[in-house]
Amino acid sequence: MIVVSNRVSVPKAAGAAGAQGGLAVALNSALREHGGIWFGWSGQETEEFTGHLDMQRNDGITTATIDLEPQDIEEYYNGYANRTLWPLFHYRIDLTEYDRNFGEGYERVNARFADSVLPLIEEEDLVWVHDYHLLPLGSQLREKGVKNRMGLFLHTPWPPTRLLVSLPFHERLVASMLEYDVLGFQNTEWLESFLHYVQKEMGLKVNLDNSIEYQGRRVIARAFPIGIDFREFTEAAQGAEAREAHDRLKSSVRGRKILIGVDRLDYSKGLGERFEAFGRFLADNPQDAGKAVLLQIAPPSRGDVASYQQIREDLERKTGHINGAHADVAFVPIRYVNQGYPRAQLAGFYRAADIGLVTPLRDGMNLVAKEYIAAQDPENPGVLILSQFAGAAHQLKDALQVNPHSTEHVAETIRKALDMPLAERRDRHAKLLASVRENDVQRWREDFVKALVGKNAVRTGTTEHNEAA
Known part of the structure; x- marks a missing residue:
């Protein structure tokens, strides 16, 4: 399994002060049982982005991190992620900022994530992407030839359609999410908001099992309530x-x-x-x-x-x-x-x-x-x-x-x-x-992975870069 998130929690620091975040606790637990690599941003700055991977192995978990340029951090993280998507997804449209530079930085950093994680993805690996920072990452990887099964789990709420449509280029963002094979939400309220959007704004068919018909594929959308270890x-x-x-x-x-x-x-x-x-x-x-x-x-x-x-x-x-x-x-x-x-x-x-x-x-x-x-x-x-x-x-x-x-x-x-x-x-x-x-977290992980390896998979085989290698 290749887990991708904005930040990576190095296991040796999991007991340190301030390390009580839900994502860190849940994924450290899941990876200890399942094995794989956790990839993301190191939290550090670099003067010039090189895509260099810092690989570490601690407590049975391999992590791979990259550094980002100051402009990346300002536009992608402080900007689009936390001044646009975060307030909007939490229904605070009064605090939501729309800036073209934020959007460009968000897409640029997602592309950099895709370039950097690409060499880590091997044949039959599952790719599990997390949260609002990386919504278009699956689309970026598809463009690079990745055919592996990929899932996205959103840890935040998903806003009602009437709020989401205030986001410039909202349909393009949602369309990029539909390149994943599985979309996971915390509960049925957020799931229903997403399904309402794709039906009303995109005219897509939603089946009785909440799968979405999109460009000849079926995208699974379900609620997977996360728990603690x-x-x-x-x-x-x-x-x-x-x-x-x-x-x-x-x-x-x-x-x-x-x-x-x-x-x-x-x-x-x-x-x-x-x-x-x-x-x-x-x-x-x-x-x-x-x-x-x-x-x-x-x-x-x-x-x-x-x-x-x-x-x-x-x-x-x-x-x-x-x-x-x-x-x-x-x-x-x-x-x-x-x-x-x-x-x-x-x-x-x-x-x-x-x-x-x-x-x-x-x-x-x-x-x-x-x-x-x-x-x-x-x-x-x-x-x-x-x-x-x-x-x-x-x-x-x-x-x-x-x-x-x-x-x-x-x-x-x-x-x-x-x-x-x-x-x-x-x-x-x-x-x-x-x-x-x-x-608990084990059930959450098992349910999501079961959906990700489901029999309705239509993309099989490997990635183009692996075949070339």
């Missing part, structure tokens, strides 16, 4: 590092109830609305205002993008306002931490928390919700409060689901979670845990 995470949650983190957090709050949020610093995560809802809870429940603490872990990301600088400033202002209104000399209601932690420590923090507060405004899946469930003590579990707009809400129906845009609704649900009887907490947790255990 359940066994690995639960083992980490019971280890010494997790126990130490659990005890440290518990002792620091001196008997107060703990609410926890763990999110990248991103406007799609609804952190500002979350802080306001917690502030509303404190104001509405003055008798309990000194009895609950919100720990928000929010490692910064994409600091070169203006909207991310703005969200950080906004959260710092709201934290100061809420703490100023409700703190005293022995109590600070919001602990706002701008750094990441190793996953074992996060597991301990989750287990210590009475409430997991996962309230994105829009999210492809959200593995934090699943990690919180997996980390709980079944005999005395915490309560998951989950946004109805997170992809995980389709599976985790026994969480307390909320509208994150309503501070009143979230504040009232915090009150309900804190008052929930033990019997109800156990019952909800048992059902949630069964879902997280059943829909």
Whole structure:
């Protein structure tokens, strides 16, 4: 298997602080079982692009990375990926920027990815491409003669047609995606949005099995809900590092109830609305205002993008306002931490928390919700409060689901979670845990690969460059 993504997580760094991203965790787990190569950008700059591959092998996984020029990074990554596609795919058309240079840089870097990964693709290899950074990569590889089975998995939402059509050249982008053999989405909502687009805007036929008729081929489009490495995470949650983190957090709050949020610093995560809802809870429940603490872990990301600088400033202002209104000399209601932690420590923090507060405004899946469930003590579990707009809400129906845009609704649900009887907490947790255990990362990988090697394959054989070699 050849896995391609924007960035590559070198396995030896997987336990390092800040390495809790869902894609890194899931693919490291999948590649350890399946074998293959993970290819992508190193995260480093080079004065002149050469296509040089840096090959490494760590913990049973081979990685291959390339460096990009500063202009590539600005136009492809900071530009089209994170100032055009990311906000649009998260329904934030007000933050979406359309710039011709961004689009040109996006196509140029996808072409460079195609040129660089091409020598790694051998006969009968499966090619598995990930996320919105590389939507046209399959088309670029087809143009170079690659006939191998290729699949794309999108980790973000797919927007409704009425939003997507605001993107210049939207049909060309979607047409390039149809060069893959399998298109995977996080849940049925994103899948249905994509199928609606290809029917309405492109006039394509969609079969009862959701396959798409395109230029004489059938392209499989399905929902493949991603999960966590359940066994690995639960083992980490019971280890010494997790126990130490659990005890440290518990002792620091001196008997107060703990609410926890763990999110990248991103406007799609609804952190500002979350802080306001917690502030509303404190104001509405003055008798309990000194009895609950919100720990928000929010490692910064994409600091070169203006909207991310703005969200950080906004959260710092709201934290100061809420703490100023409700703190005293022995109590600070919001602990706002701008750094990441190793996953074992996060597991301990989750287990210590009475409430997991996962309230994105829009999210492809959200593995934090699943990690919180997996980390709980079944005999005395915490309560998951989950946004109805997170992809995980389709599976985790026994969480307390909320509208994150309503501070009143979230504040009232915090009150309900804190008052929930033990019997109800156990019952909800048992059902949630069964879902997280059943829909783990292994099942996700197996289901996607099974579809990718399906009997309806029409492209067989090898690639032209291999035949020439």
